[in-house]
Amino acid sequence: MNFRLGVPDTIAWRIALTVGAAIMSVLVFSTLFDRFAGPSSAEQAELIRADDAVRMIEAAPSSHRQNLANTVTIADKVFWYPSGTSVARQLALAYLRDPDPKTVDSFRDNGHERRNVIFTASDPLSRSIDFDRLAHPDAYFMAVQLRDDSWVLFIANQRRWGDLLPGRLATTLACVALLILAASMLATYFLARPIRQFAEELRQRGGDPRAGPVREAGPKELRSAIAAFNGLQAQLRKFVDDRTLMLAAISHDLRTPLTKIRLRGEFIDDEEQRARLFRDVDDLQAMADSALSFFRDDFRDEEATAFDFAGLLRTIADDYSDHGAVVRYAGPDRLALIGRPFSLRRACMNLVDNALKWGGSADLELTCVPGGVALTVNDRGPGIASEVLEQVFDPFFRVEQSRNRSTGGMGLGLTSALAVIRAHGGDIVLSNREGGGLSVCVSLPVGSKVTQSPAPPL
Template identity: 35%
Template sequence: MRPWPRDLLGQTLMALAIALFIAQAISAGLLYRAASERRDTALMNAAAFQLVIRPADRPDRFKRGFRRTTSDEPRPMRRLPRPLRLTMSDRSPLQAGDRREPGLAETLTDILAREGITPAELVVVKRPLAADPLLQSAFQRRPHLAERARHYRGDLLVVGLRQQGASRWDVVRIAIPPMDGRVIWGLLLQTAILFAILMSLLYLALRRITRPLAALTSRTAQIAVPGGESLPLTPSGPRDIRALIAAHNAMEARIGAMLDEKDVMLGAIGHDLKTPLAALRVRIESVDDERQRAIMAATIEDITRTLDEILELARIGRASNPPERADLFALAASVVEEFEDLGEPVELVDSEKVSAPVHITWLKRALRNLVGNALRYGGSAKVSLHRQDDAVVLQVEDCGPGIPDDRLVAMTEPFVRGEASRSRSTGGSGLGLSLARAIAEQHGGTLVLANRASGGLRAEIRLPQARTGHTASNQ
């Protein structure tokens, strides 16, 4: 499964979803940073308030009692008890392993300066509740405090201030509240609403573009397909797409007119050339020399056949009737019987009964050309019909010299032959394989040429399996 969609609608929606996700992630980061800064500012103001309002000679408030909760269930701690918020100490509260917070210290210094307090020393650190020695002592004396603190998920802010001329430290402890989860949930809700609104609107807008484009793609693929639609495609969608569809209709009409003119021209060429050839065929009967008369008749027949092949190659793709479902095994058997009746060494081997929608006349012509080519160069031919992977294969094998690997592709081009002569008995006109390839492609398939490991050439007409059906019996 591909993680990135391949169509225009899916790629646009995916790109918008990624862009919206990135934008919301940036917004979440900025909101989190702003909320964190607001919390830190509030903490510094609270710490400054404790330091500013303290009495001049304050005893260690930890010696006062703690108020017990009357509830059986301990409440989660939101802030420290009053005796623990502000204490006095003979030494700095900084401990080994503590990391100073210079940004918070600078903010607190500015706040204290506005209140007329100039610190001699200032310490601001964050630590877990369990790492503070004063709180550890309080928790040991008051188990209910330890129970309440156990449910607290924040850290502890410790601020130590020694003023000018003082020997003792004022130590403020403030429980840092965890970040409000409502901010994140609000952002997630906002993102979901934006996704729903933008994706819905964009989907509707893109469908107005992609639906007519899909119809145009389908119609373009159907040009010159037998039995395809003949009415012009109705313009729809935005103005640019309507203009594109109108231009396509005009182009299709011009192509159809050119193909019709080509058919008329081919009919005229066939009539204008075959008529004098027929008259010439009658006139050569008056030639007394039987050998010369036979050579002339063979030359006229050669020209007539070459002309038929050229006209048929030009008409492929302009069939007036749609393909009809046929038994390909019976089709191959009938072609093999034609050659057997002429005494040619052709046989049908290892074949399955398979049906498919085909142009019967064309497919017979392609198979005849492959068998004739095998007889010409290999002296015999083996025809088979089977399914392979996702295709149905009509296969013709011979025991001839094969074709050089570097010429296998070129051999299916018009007027390219396996040997240099123009004689039909040896090299032919060079149109047989071209006709077979054109007929295979008209059916949505391919013509594949390959040299056999044991010698000779293998020619295969591969038709798509999706267009075929089959029966269970084999031959």
């Protein structure tokens, strides 16, 4: 919704314009309804002629009124009923029972409205009227009371004086309600569309502070909120870049003293102590490199492409099996996925390493689910206590509390895997298996249609 007429593009103005559009729609509809659905100018002229006929009949003596009524041509038939007759009494009672919905205000007697009743052939009032009911089942009646309580009845074989008021009122109210609802829904759509677009762009970024700024669009208030978000994102991006730069500098500066320690260790005569020293140096170097790689988020620099995810998992299982590890794969032989293959390979290997370290084996099972794929990595290890199932994703958190890397590692494997999976729009859920072991369920959305084929029979 673009505002190019000098009107401020704000939520308040959009709501005001919505209300104004609804009111104008109702006014236009009312005008058109009165023009086409209400009494037309020709019908108004007939009502005026009927009023003149009533005045003329009323001015004539009683003995000549019916003859005079027979000469009126504005209706198919015109009857005059003296007061006291059954028809006159029924018309008077009908007016007293329901004086408003079946009256026409075009008949005047010295400025005052005359009593009048409108009804159709289906009304019980028509039973005492002399007309051809079979030939004219849709006949229309209009009765007007004179000063002496007698009645003049106009009969039209077709509609001439507008519909009954209750029907017109229901139609009018229904149309007005539909107009207001349509105007409100249209305005709400244009008001909510930029908010939906903002939320969709946030979901696509996946919480990445390095993503570009969100496009500012929509009302003024929403543009201010987007600008504030972009400013906050820029600050976070600067913070992450500064942190990564600091860690890179620390990792680089550590190389010199570690190299000196390794050189000096060459002069240690005790081979066992020298081996322990070199092992500690390697641990320090590996810790610095792994921490730097995690904080740098190298996987985000990889371009997304279409690749065979099932083939990647089979390759991982074959590589581990070649080195004597028990890693089994079950699932389709081929399955196309759009993503970063090297990053996903590293994340899956982290999960397999974790399963091998604690369970001695890893079972990979790949299945298709609505909207994506699911990878399950099962092991037969001790599992994880339920109170720390979510905590294991925290950086540097280890279930094994010792600082020995051979048993506890750095505490970044699951954290790094979760970051990669979430960067692809997926998630990781841990659960303990019945009978022992841990089950890691990885869900990934599919950017394109899944093309798969069953694995060949063994």
